[in-house]
Amino acid sequence: MNKVMMQLKTMKKQNYIFYTTVLFIVIASIVFVHHNHGLYDKPIGVVTEVNLINEEPTTDRAGNEDTRGQQELYLKLQNGNQKGEQVTVIDEFTGSKATGDRYRTGDQLFLSINGEEARVEGVKRDYYLVYVAWFFIFALLLVGKKQGLMALLSLAINSLILSFALDAFIQTSNVSLLFVSLICIVLFTVISLLMVNGRSIKTYAAIFATLSGMLALLAITSILLYVTGGTGLRFEEMQFLTRHPEVIFLAGVLIGALGAVMDVAITITSSLYNLFEKNNKITLEQLNSSGKAIGKDIMGTMTNILFFVYISGSIPIIIIYIKNAVPLSFALSHTISLDIARALAGGIGIVVTIPIAIYIINYLISRKQVRS
Amino acid sequence: MNVLWLLALILLSLMYWVGGKQGVKSFFTIFFNFSIIIVAIIFMADPARNPVILALLACVTIGYVNLFFLNGNNVKTKAAFLSSMLTIAVLMIGIYFITELTHIQGFGEEEGEEIAALSVMIGIDFVQLMASVIILSTIGAIIDNAISIASPMNEIHRYHPNLKRKELFRRGMAIGKDILGTSANTIFFAFFGSFLALLVWFKDLSYSFGDVVNARVLSAELITVLFAGAGVAIIIPVTAWVTAFVLEKGWFRGKEGEG
Numbered sequence: 127m128n129k130v131m132m133q134l135k136t137m138k139k140q141n142y143i144f145y146t147t148v149l150f151i152v153i154a155s156i157v158f159v160h161h162n163h164g165l166y167d168k169p170i171g172v173v174t175e176v177n178l179i180n181e182e183p184t185t186d187r188a189g190n191e192d193t194r195g196q197q198e199l200y201l202k203l204q205n206g207n208q209k210g211e212q213v214t215v216i217d218e219f220t221g222s223k224a225t226g227d228r229y230r231t232g233d234q235l236f237l238s239i240n241g242e243e244a245r246v247e248g249v250k251r252d253y254y255l256v257y258v259a260w261f262f263i264f265a266l267l268l269v270g271k272k273q274g275l276m277a278l279l280s281l282a283i284n285s286l287i288l289s290f291a292l293d294a295f296i297q298t299s300n301v302s303l304l305f306v307s308l309i310c311i312v313l314f315t316v317i318s319l320l321m322v323n324g325r326s327i328k329t330y331a332a333i334f335a336t337l338s339g340m341l342a343l344l345a346i347t348s349i350l351l352y353v354t355g356g357t358g359l360r361f362e363e364m365q366f367l368t369r370h371p372e373v374i375f376l377a378g379v380l381i382g383a384l385g386a387v388m389d390v391a392i393t394i395t396s397s398l399y400n401l402f403e404k405n406n407k408i409t410l411e412q413l414n415s416s417g418k419a420i421g422k423d424i425m426g427t428m429t430n431i432l433f434f435v436y437i438s439g440s441i442p443i444i445i446i447y448i449k450n451a452v453p454l455s456f457a458l459s460h461t462i463s464l465d466i467a468r469a470l471a472g473g474i475g476i477v478v479t480i481p482i483a484i485y486i487i488n489y490l491i492s493r494k495q496v497r498s
Numbered sequence: 499m500n501v502l503w504l505l506a507l508i509l510l511s512l513m514y515w516v517g518g519k520q521g522v523k524s525f526f527t528i529f530f531n532f533s534i535i536i537v538a539i540i541f542m543a544d545p546a547r548n549p550v551i552l553a554l555l556a557c558v559t560i561g562y563v564n565l566f567f568l569n570g571n572n573v574k575t576k577a578a579f580l581s582s583m584l585t586i587a588v589l590m591i592g593i594y595f596i597t598e599l600t601h602i603q604g605f606g607e608e609e610g611e612e613i614a615a616l617s618v619m620i621g622i623d624f625v626q627l628m629a630s631v632i633i634l635s636t637i638g639a640i641i642d643n644a645i646s647i648a649s650p651m652n653e654i655h656r657y658h659p660n661l662k663r664k665e666l667f668r669r670g671m672a673i674g675k676d677i678l679g680t681s682a683n684t685i686f687f688a689f690f691g692s693f694l695a696l697l698v699w700f701k702d703l704s705y706s707f708g709d710v711v712n713a714r715v716l717s718a719e720l721i722t723v724l725f726a727g728a729g730v731a732i733i734i735p736v737t738a739w740v741t742a743f744v745l746e747k748g749w750f751r752g753k754e755g756e757g
Contacts, residue, residue: 190545190619191621192621221619222620249712251714270678273676280683284686296701374695385680427564427568429509429524431688432688433532435692441627442603446620467505477513
């Protein structure tokens with residue numbers, strides 16, 4: 127009894143230390159992003175006053191009505207050798223805010239200062255990102271507790287791997303991005319599944335199923351791209367890239383589908399293995415039909431998740447096309463062909479993984495049944 | 499032949515092979531969702547209408563189609579629908595607020611030359627449009643989590659009808675915790691995949707860390723993914739609470755047989 131009490135006490139103490147540390151990190155990070163102006167080379171100014179100079183209605187060729195105007199911004203410089211000085215900027219804006227926005231007092235802006243002339247270069251957004259990041263982190267921690275923490279850690283590690291991989295890709299131009307991403311995919315799979323689901327036979331089966339599913343997806347998409355020569359895909363959407371858009375697209379398809387494929391693999395392997403643990407004599411036919419029933423239930427919604435993530439981002443550009451009197455079909459084929467391909471390919475990865483995962487877990491279970 | 503048609507054909511055959519009739523239904527749900535988005539876009543193209551309201555209406559339609567058409571009209575889908583809409587409404591407030599503050603809407607140099615030939619003076623509020631984009635990116639994952647929690651909770655209630663609301667809620671949270679990690683992963687990798695090209699571009703231009711973090715496109719993507727991630731977490735207690743409440747009160751039990 128005493129021992130239990132002791133354990134409770136130390137656990138409380140550990141919790142206390144944990145929460146204090148988290149609180150400290152939160153405060154420190156927020157203080158930091160509000161006082162990091164010295165780390166930027168570009169001059170940063172805080173808007174202290176905004177005066178509207180003029181705002182006039184405009185009509186473009188397609189007859190769209192909007193407004194355009196000028197604003198006078200008073201800014202106080204936050205860094206550099208002119209720190210503390212006042213600058214005035216005349217800046218243009220549009221009513222729709224598609225290109226130039228109206229600023230408010232308190233906004234922090236990057237400036238380029240050339241003698242007496244100053245221009246707005248961009249908005250300092252890092253502190254808002256930190257706020258949203260903490261919101262996300264706390265949502266995961268409060269809801270998921272330990273599982274949330276593991277998910278966050280695996281996300282952090284995966285982001286670091288991706289960043290290093292991209293550096294390696296940029297610096298050694300002879301290494302293909304596809305090869306780099308294949309290595310990444312293996313690392314991502316092993317790390318995420320082990321961290322989120324723990325070490326068990328189900329996890330190993332899921333890792334194997336994920337990698338096989340990804341291999342099948344890679345084979346299907348590259349054969350398709352090779353056979354068709356990519357007709358119907360407008361790689362011009364990625365025209366800002368200087369290197370092979372096809373390869374970067376394919377790498378993006380694979381990485382984008384990976385999370386969903388892992389989800390499907392672990393769902394199937396762990397539920398089938400649980401069935402086996404409840405009933406050691408379960409037949410392979412029963413496992414097969416249960417696996418298919420589960421797979422059937424989740425494949426539609428999983429594909430939809432990818433679909434919404436990919437398509438939504440293109441809504442503003444499609445609207446721009448429509449408002450420029452471009453026919454809808456042309457607008458769609460010019461803006462979202464790659465996104466639709468990504469969603470469909472992701473769906474293929476998801477569905478292909480279902481029979482693979484069933485087969486792998488069946489194989490493991492039948493070996494266990496033979497042994498016992 | 500066009501790659502998109504081939505991909506769609508392969509997906510349809512695979513879905514039919516694995517899921518039979520239900521597989522075909524799943525396939526056409528994707529196109530249903532696509533049509534909803536297209537209709538929403540056409541409505542949003544009218545400056546007189548409010549894009550945020552339209553996005554919320556689109557979410558209601560998407561939730562309705564995906565839950566009731568795919569999973570039938572019963573206690574669990576109704577609870578999941580209610581929970582998804584509550585979560586979406588709450589998230590939308592935060593999303594709108596942050597989009598307004600961060601000025602992440604609009605277009606930049608990464609859009610290429612194509613946009614330069616088009617007029618962007620179209621009189622539609624791009625802050626609202628951006629907030630709509632963020633909420634619509636998240637809706638799929640939120641609905642998925644809601645039904646994944648409501649459905650087993652309904653089963654638990656069926657076998658243990660005397661469980662108190664508190665205990666039902668606790669069971670729901672336990673189910674939610676188990677799926678939180680994988681659903682956060684799904685969302686994150688989906689976004690990694692979609693902005694991989696952008697990251698390569700930033701690295702190519704040797705942008706500094708500060709440039710990348712404050713860049714409009716990247717902030718927009720990061721804010722979207724963080725809200726989506728928070729959304730898949732927040733839906734868990736909301737669904738657990740709503741489902742426990744609904745089951746205990748005996749609401750929505752018109753067609754018990756289907757439950």
